[in-house]
Amino acid sequence: MIRIGVDVGGTFTDVTALDTGTGRFHIFKLPSTGHDQSIAVADGIRHVLADAGRAPGDVTYLGHGTTVATNALLELKGATTALLVTGGVPDVLEIARQRRPHLYDLFADKPRVLVPRELTFGVTERLAASGAVVTELTDAEIDRVAGELAASGAESVAICFLHSYRDATHEIRVEEALARRLPELFTSRSSRVAPEFREYERFSTAVINSFIGPVVSRYIRRLGERVAEAGLPVGPRVIQSNGGLASTDAVAERPVTTLLSGPSAGVVGASYLAGLAGIGDLITFDMGGTSTDVCLIRGGRPASANERGLGGYPIRVPSVDVHTIGAGGGSIASVDGAGGLRVGPESAGARPGPAAYGHGGTEPTTTDANVVRGRQNPESALGGAMPIDSAAAERAVATVANGLGTSVVEAARGIGRLANSHMARAVRQVSVEAGEDPREYVLMAYGGAGPLHAAEVAAEVGMTRLLIPPNPGTLCALGLLVSDVRSEFTSSFLRRAEPETLPALNAAVAALVAEGQAWLAEEARIAERHEVTILADARYPRQNFELRIPLPQRLDEASLASVIADFHAQHEKAYGFAHPESPVQLVNLRAIAHGEVAKPDLPRVAAGSPGLEPDALLGTRDVDFGGDRGAVPTPVLDRAKLRSGNTFTGPAIVEQLDSTTVVPPGWSSTVDELGNLLIEVVA
Numbered sequence: 162m163i164r165i166g167v168d169v170g171g172t173f174t175d176v177t178a179l180d181t182g183t184g185r186f187h188i189f190k191l192p193s194t195g196h197d198q199s200i201a202v203a204d205g206i207r208h209v210l211a212d213a214g215r216a217p218g219d220v221t222y223l224g225h226g227t228t229v230a231t232n233a234l235l236e237l238k239g240a241t242t243a244l245l246v247t248g249g250v251p252d253v254l255e256i257a258r259q260r261r262p263h264l265y266d267l268f269a270d271k272p273r274v275l276v277p278r279e280l281t282f283g284v285t286e287r288l289a290a291s292g293a294v295v296t297e298l299t300d301a302e303i304d305r306v307a308g309e310l311a312a313s314g315a316e317s318v319a320i321c322f323l324h325s326y327r328d329a330t331h332e333i334r335v336e337e338a339l340a341r342r343l344p345e346l347f348t349s350r351s352s353r354v355a356p357e358f359r360e361y362e363r364f365s366t367a368v369i370n371s372f373i374g375p376v377v378s379r380y381i382r383r384l385g386e387r388v389a390e391a392g393l394p395v396g397p398r399v400i401q402s403n404g405g406l407a408s409t410d411a412v413a414e415r416p417v418t419t420l421l422s423g424p425s426a427g428v429v430g431a432s433y434l435a436g437l438a439g440i441g442d443l444i445t446f447d448m449g450g451t452s453t454d455v456c457l458i459r460g461g462r463p464a465s466a467n468e469r470g471l472g473g474y475p476i477r478v479p480s481v482d483v484h485t486i487g488a489g490g491g492s493i494a495s496v497d498g499a500g501g502l503r504v505g506p507e508s509a510g511a512r513p514g515p516a517a518y519g520h521g522g523t524e525p526t527t528t529d530a531n532v533v534r535g536r537q538n539p540e541s542a543l544g545g546a547m548p549i550d551s552a553a554a555e556r557a558v559a560t561v562a563n564g565l566g567t568s569v570v571e572a573a574r575g576i577g578r579l580a581n582s583h584m585a586r587a588v589r590q591v592s593v594e595a596g597e598d599p600r601e602y603v604l605m606a607y608g609g610a611g612p613l614h615a616a617e618v619a620a621e622v623g624m625t626r627l628l629i630p631p632n633p634g635t636l637c638a639l640g641l642l643v644s645d646v647r648s649e650f651t652s653s654f655l656r657r658a659e660p661e662t663l664p665a666l667n668a669a670v671a672a673l674v675a676e677g678q679a680w681l682a683e684e685a686r687i688a689e690r691h692e693v694t695i696l697a698d699a700r701y702p703r704q705n706f707e708l709r710i711p712l713p714q715r716l717d718e719a720s721l722a723s724v725i726a727d728f729h730a731q732h733e734k735a736y737g738f739a740h741p742e743s744p745v746q747l748v749n750l751r752a753i754a755h756g757e758v759a760k761p762d763l764p765r766v767a768a769g770s771p772g773l774e775p776d777a778l779l780g781t782r783d784v785d786f787g788g789d790r791g792a793v794p795t796p797v798l799d800r801a802k803l804r805s806g807n808t809f810t811g812p813a814i815v816e817q818l819d820s821t822t823v824v825p826p827g828w829s830s831t832v833d834e835l836g837n838l839l840i841e842v843v844a
Contacts, residue, residue, distance in 0.1 A: 163215050164761060166641030167205055167397075168226040168423050169198045172450025172491055172510060173609065175819070176205035177638035180213050181221075184764045187212045188635045190609075190819050192512070198229060199380065203387040217392030222687075224406065224641030225397040226423040229380045230373045230416045235472045237273060239372035240347065243315035244276040245306060245335060246364070247323040248283035253364050262473065272473030275372045280315055282306055284322070284335070292327030303338045310343065317347035317371040321364040325352040326653045347374040354415060355477040357749050358653045362468060362477040369474060370417040377416035381409045398687075400640070402480035404429045404463065405647020405755070408684055418478050420471055423637055424454040425481040428463045430640025431605050434630050436461050437763065438837055443603045443628065444588055446618065447637070448611040450491040450528075451508040455587045456483045457597060464591070465709070467698065467749075479649045479751070484591050488583045490528040490610035491515055494576045496564030504579045516557035518542075519550040525561050527580050529554035530573035531613055534785035535792060536814065536823050544818040574787055581614055585621035592622075596735060599624050607633035612815075612822035616840065627828075631766075631800075631836035634819025646685040646756035650676045651749055658699070658725055658745045660718050667716055669750055670695055674714055677754035688756025698749040699728045701740060707748050708732060766836040769804025777802040779816065786812060786825050793826075807832040810843065 165178045170193060178187040187209045194200040202225070210217060233239045246253065254274050263269050284306055286298035310318060318339065325332045329352035336350050351367035385396060398406040402421035412419055424447060431445045441461045447454040457464045464482035468475055487506020491514060494504045504527065509515055513522035517532045531537040532554040539551035555569055562572035592599040605628040606615030612629045619627055630636050650673050656662045677693040685691060695714055698707035710728050713720050725745050733739040779799050783792035793812060800817035808831045811824035815838065822838060824830050830840045 162221045163210070163213060163219050164222040164642050165206060165209065165220055166224040166226075166426075166638040167202050168426055168635070168637035168641060169193055169202065169228055170423060170449050170451070170637075171228060171508070172489075172514070173634075174198070174201040174205055175635040175638040176209050177632065177635045177642065178209040178213055179642055179761050180215065181761060184762065185213070186632065186764065188632050188638070188819060190634060195232075195510075197383065198227060199384040199387045202384065203391055206388075206391055206393070218394055220393045220395060222642075223388065223393060223395055223397045224400060224426075224644060225384070226400045226426040226637055226641055227380070227419065228423055230377050230419045230422070231471070233373040233376040234369060234420065234474070238376070239275070240316035240375040241280070241314065242276050242368060242372045243280040243282065243310055243313055243318040244364075244368060245282050245284050245310070245318060245320045245322075247287055248285050250323060251278070251281045251283055253321075253361055254368065257361060275368050275474075276319070280313055282309055286322060286331050288322070288324040288328055288331070290324055290327070292324060298331045298334060303335055306335070307338055307342050310339070310346070315346070316375050317349070319364070319367040319371040320348065320350040321360070321367050322351070323360060325350070326356045326358055326363065329353070329356070347371055347378065349374065354417060356651050356653065357477060358655060359477075362475045365475050366417060366477040369476060370415060373416050374413075377419070378413045381413050385409065400426045400429075400644055401647070402469070402478060403465070403647055403649060404481045404644060406644050406758070407646070407648065411648075411684060417476060420476060420478075421469065421480050421483055424456075424483040424485065426640035426644065427454065427607060427637040428456045428458070428481045428483060428640070429644045430636045431607065431630070432458050432461055432463055433640070433643045433760070434636070434763075434835070434837070435603070435605055435628060437835060438628065438833060438839075440603050440628060442601060443605045444592060444599060444624075446584070446588070446604050446606045446611050446615060447608040448584065448606070448614060449489050449608040450514075450610070451487070451489045451510065452485050453488045453584050453587060453608075453611075454483045454485050455584070455591050456481060457591045457595060457602070459597070464595070467707075467709075482591070484587050486583055486587050488527070488580050490526065490531075492527045492580060494525045494527070494530065494558075494561050496561055500564070502561065502565060502575050502579055504576055505583065515554070517549050517551065517554035519548060519553065523557060525557035525576065527576060527610070529557045530576035533558050533569060533573040534577070535783050535795070536613060536785070537821055538816060539782070570785060570792075574785065577614070577617070578787075581617045581621060584614065584618045588618065588622050588624075603628050605630070607636040607820075609634040609820050612820050614823075616823060616825050616828055625842040627838070627840040629822050629838040629840065632817070632819055633822070643760050645758050646681070646688050648677070648680055648684065648754045650680070650752045650754065654697070654747045654750050656747060657702075658721060658747050660721065663716060663718070663721065666747070670712065670714060670716070673750055673752035677752040681754050681756050685754070685756030688758050690757040692755045692757070694753045694755065696751045696753065697724070697747045698751070699745050699747055701732075701743050702746050708735060709751075712750070763835060765834050766803075766805045766832065768834075769807045769832070771806060771808055773798070773807055773809055774802050774804055777807070782814075784812060784814060803832045803836070805832055805834045805836070
């Protein structure tokens with residue numbers, strides 16, 4: 162039997178297949194097909210099946226990470242979307258939060274409102290903040306709005322009424338009427354997509370769900386057709402932003418949950434693999450062709466967030482707290498009008514890509530700088546499948562050198578240093594700004610370009626230990642093989658944590674638990690064990706931010722007092738102070754439905770000698786490590802020939818199909834039984 166994970170990135174599509182009969186991994190990396198991601202997905206599946214000598218009918222599982230939703234939002238290529246709002250409040254999305262992304266930028270642009278004014282329809286209805294009906298919604302009003310919507314030409318609609326998180330009846334009535342009259346219309350209601358107070362964030366999330374919904378639905382349909390045409394007996398499971406798997410039906414209904422699909426798969430895979438290596442505290446460093454994603458994992462648990470921003474839009478869905486910056490192998494370097502060097506966030510993408518790829522790209526990128534410095538193979542990539550044009554890379558970097566008035570090598574160094582600085586800042590943001598010392602963590606580098614830059618990024622923030630997985634370029638695809646089934650259900654509570662509120666609190670928790678259990682029964686049939694855990698977003702009164710604290714499924718006065726003490730302690734840790742004498746407000750209650758899926762046994766690497774295997778050395782080439790030394794002769798090692806127990810010191814270059822690892826002078830590396838490279842600063 163064979164299990165397959167396919168992760169689609171902005172530049173490459175990564176496929177990892179595990180043959181459970183032989184215990185062998187089969188990996189493949191191919192350029193993404195941006196116009197229809199399912200093409201590369203199907204091609205990659207066929208390739209790994211052929212490599213494994215397996216038939217499509219042998220596939221028992223297919224996990225998938227996709228950027229379809231992300232691309233549709235960032236490129237503003239979603240559906241024509243309408244908005245139904247409570248009468249009198251049509252401007253919630255226009256007014257937003259009145260925040261400036263850059264305080265002193267006089268020319269800062271606001272993100273485009275996804276729903277034009279002519280497609281915003283007021284509905285005569287209203288609830289009070291308590292949930293009491295102020296203005297009843299009539300059938301005649303529903304008929305009127307449905308008729309206007311039918312004539313508008315909209316492909317999708319978001320239903321967003323004030324205070325519907327308290328009582329969703331009005332939104333549900335409109336949704337049901339539209340399903341009868343306009344069955345082809347993609348519909349989102351805010352009380353289903355983001356049932357929380359703060360109307361702007363709730364409206365924004367529902368609108369985004371409708372904006373990307375038809376695009377994602379069409380992709381899911383095409384993907385299902387291609388998987389069926391390939392002869393696979395199973396359909397895909399899609400990973401969500403929270404790191405959990407969901408069925409394609411669930412994703413088609415709430416595509417907004419997949420906006421961080423790919424990065425979350427990498428974090429899940431990194432956490433699992435690091436745990437097997439005995440490492441619980443790590444910072445993930447996923448550098449691909451377009452961007453770099455960084456996440457802090459403490460005690461084996463990735464940091465999480467209730468709200469994320471993407472493209473300037475707030476999205477109120479649970480997610481792995483991944484910090485993304487526009488720095489990748491394809492990031493374009495340039496010299497601005499003031500003579501300053503810039504790297505990113507613009508990217509050359511897969512086509513035309515870096516100049517070194519020979520697809521017509523002429524602008525200098527981080528990859529071209531690495532080729533010029535000898536850090537990346539100057540002849541080929543992807544195990545020889547992709548020729549590298551080192552002369553084109555040098556010509557591209559020369560444009561930066563001319564602008565700076567320096568040599569080509571010095572310009573390449575500058576590109577590398579600036580890219581590393583951007584990524585080091587991201588590492589500090591997820592660690593130092595969260596009250597954590599990065600020096601106490603291991604930097605786990607993956608993605609096609611992560612291991613190339615990891616040591617220098619680590620050195621810039623004072624980290625001394627690296628973990629490079631066996632197949633860093635396809636770790637996100639591995640994460641799809643070890644992900645569990647997961648979803649989250651939310652209810653706004655907005656009451657103080659005190660004995661008088663215990664009956665209402667226990668009733669709300671019980672309702673969430675029942676909702677989570679019902680979802681698991683339907684969606685988590687592939688899971689071995691089901692669990693529902695409860696969390697609360699808590700704060701002091703008049704604060705505008707919350708902390709997550711765990712709750713038992715049934716509370717009494719003693720357990721409530723323990724919950725309150727836990728909040729004070731967390732507040733002290735996060736912000737440096739606490740007010741034990743102040744009451745605590747429970748804002749939102751959350752049920753996390755978790756179905757644990759059986760994890761595959763990962764293959765072990767054969768034991769070797771303390772040094773290097775004789776056939777591990779591919780040769781030597783001159784590599785530039787900066788400083789006054791210039792390029793130095795550096796051994797180039799074949800990752801596939803390294804064995805458990807092998808040790809070596811830098812400088813060294815380790816090459817493999819999906820990535821290249823740089824071990825600078827002053828660092829040493831050891832291979833563990835899983836094939837990880839454990840790289841440390843030499844004392």
